[in-house]
Amino acid sequence: MTRNDRRAWLKFLAASPLLAGALPFASAPARRASAATRPLGSAAEALDVFELRDLAQRLVPPAHWGYLQSGVDGDVTLRANEAAFARYELRGRRFVDVSHLDLATTVLGMPLATPIFCCPIGSLRALHPDGEVAVAAAAKTRNALQILSTQSSYPLEAVVAARGGPVWFQLYTTNRFEATRQLLKRAESAGCPVVAVTVDLPAGRNTETAARLRREDTRLCSACHTVDAQGxxxxxxxxxxxxxxxxxxxxxxxxxxxxxxxxxxxxxxxxMKIVIKGIEAGEDAALAVEHGADGIIVSNHGGRALESGRATLESLPEVVRGAAGRIPVLMDGGVRRGTDVYKALALGARAVGIGRPYAWGLGAFGQSGVERVLEILALEFRLAMVGCGARSVREISADSLIARG
Ligand SMILES: Cc1cc2nc3c(=O)[nH]c(=O)nc-3n(C[C@H](O)[C@H](O)[C@H](O)COP(=O)(O)O)c2cc1C
Incomplete structure (x- = not known):
């Protein structure tokens, strides 16, 4: 059975309400119960990003699902990223004319429909055959920023063509500057205005959940990957x-x-402009400014680097203070709702990245799934603005937030 046949077969199974509970991957330990009573027929039916997650989990083979969902060690940081948003409540305001809302923003000279962007995720073909190209097509439809991973499964030029406009290039530093230089030249030639250099993974990590879910996969890794002696x-x-x-x-x-x-x-x-991705401390933000960075992304790699339990939303205020308004601060990690986007902006983020949520949309429906994720989060974000009386992203401030505990 080819990969496409397999997807078609799984899609058929997923579409069958009778078989839905008996899918081969449904027994994976990391599986969380689906809130959906029947599988989605189209991306447009999804009410929130979690419904797309649940469908993607049925369609994506366990080893690849583990790759996506994994944090490090016990996934404590990953869970902390998500949980941190619940520490803040929103403070509603009344009698503000919210009949005209402006969700648009500009980041490093790039105008965007909303402050929600797609983070770099490597090897997206593991989730859907159209991988990064489908994400680019969705980003084009929604006029969203896409940051493409060094480990993209499609060539950068194909992604830029599908986006019909610039994408930012995420750079892994490599251990040899000549190779780094070649990557930079290629990104420049493809028209990337910004390089986002990831600095939070200097020397290895322990992706335990990914390893555990690989055990559940009956396919042979060697059919598609280079493997070590243990396969x-x-x-x-x-x-x-x-x-x-x-x-x-x-x-x-x-x-x-x-x-x-x-x-x-x-x-x-x-x-290219330089954005440093993976800053968590105020001192490092100040050093980033000192060393000529044009922007910062507060990130802990989606809980896939340092296992410490500190959420990026918790790191955000000190990084904003460290940058002292001299360069824009973006953030990612654990964003699952439009209200999360609002809270991050209220704490000083210029824009907010999503990783796994758009990957769930991709795994569930390809391009239309990614579009739906961006649409859902924008709708939810809009409603948060309405409730808090913020008519534009510039009007979002910490006055809207109440911190609990
Ligand atoms: C499966 C996966 C692969 C990732 N690959 C990269 C990568 O190649 N480069 C990078 O800078 N960050 C990578 N990240 C981190 C994301 O860019 C982003 O920081 C993170 O996913 C945000 O957290 P969230 O998934 O909770 O939204 C990856 C994340 C995941 C989940």
Whole structure:
């Protein structure tokens, strides 16, 4: 059975209310009960992002689902990211004329329909055959910012063509600057205005949930991946689209010896604006400004880097203070509702990234699923603005927030 046959078969099964509870992957331990009483027939039917998550879980093979859902160690940071938003309540305001709302914003010169952007996620073909290209097409429809991973499963140029406009390029630093330089040149040639350099994964991690769910998958990893002696998939940069034409011998995605000098070198090596992704501390935000960064993304890699339990929403205020209004601060991690977007903006974020939610839409329905996720979150965000009496994103402030506990 080919991958497409398999998807078609699973889609058929998913569409059958009788078989819905008996799907082969339904027994995975990480599975959470679906709130949906019957599987969705189209993306438009989804009421929230969780319904798309539940369908994606049925359609995506367990090893790939584990790749998406995993945090590190016991997934404590991942859960903290999501839970942090509940610490804040919204303070409604009355008699504000909210008949005309402006959700639009501009980030580093790029006008966007809403402050909600799609974070870089590697290997999106693991979730849907159209992968990053489908995300680009959805980002085009919704005029959303897409940041493309170094580990994209489609070539950058194909993604830019599908987006019909610029995407930002996410850079893993690599351990060899010559390779980094080649990646930068390719991103510049493709018209990327911004490079988002990810700095929160210097030296390995323990993605336990992913490893556990791989055990549940009956397929042979070696059919599609380079594997190690134990048959476990092994990173092969040579096979990845962004590394074509680059000497990958001895090349690693990241380097444990990275220092702030890297940002200086990056500044000298590229004409793109530089955003540092993965800042959590106020001191690092100040250093980012000092070293010439154009922006910051507060991120802990979706709870996939440091297992500590600290949510990005908790880190956000000190990073905003550290940046002192000199460069924009964006954030991601645990955003699942439009009210989460509102709260992050109220704490000083210029824009808010989603990772897993759009990937759930992708796994469930491809492009239309991603579009629906962006639409749902924008609708929810709009309602938060209405309730709090904020007529534009500029009017969103911490006055709307009440912190609990
Ligand atoms: C499966 C997966 C793969 C990811 N791959 C990358 C990547 O290639 N580069 C990167 O900078 N961040 C990567 N991230 C982190 C996201 O860009 C983002 O920070 C995170 O997903 C946001 O949290 P959320 O998933 O809770 O929305 C990945 C996240 C996930 C879930």
């Amino acid at each position: 476990e998939p092994r990173l092969s940069l040579a096979a990845e689209p962004m590394f074509q034409g680059i000497d990958t011998r001895g090349l690693a995605l990241t380097s444990a010896s990275l220092s702030w000098d890297f940002i200086k070198r990056l500044r000298d090596a590229t004409t």
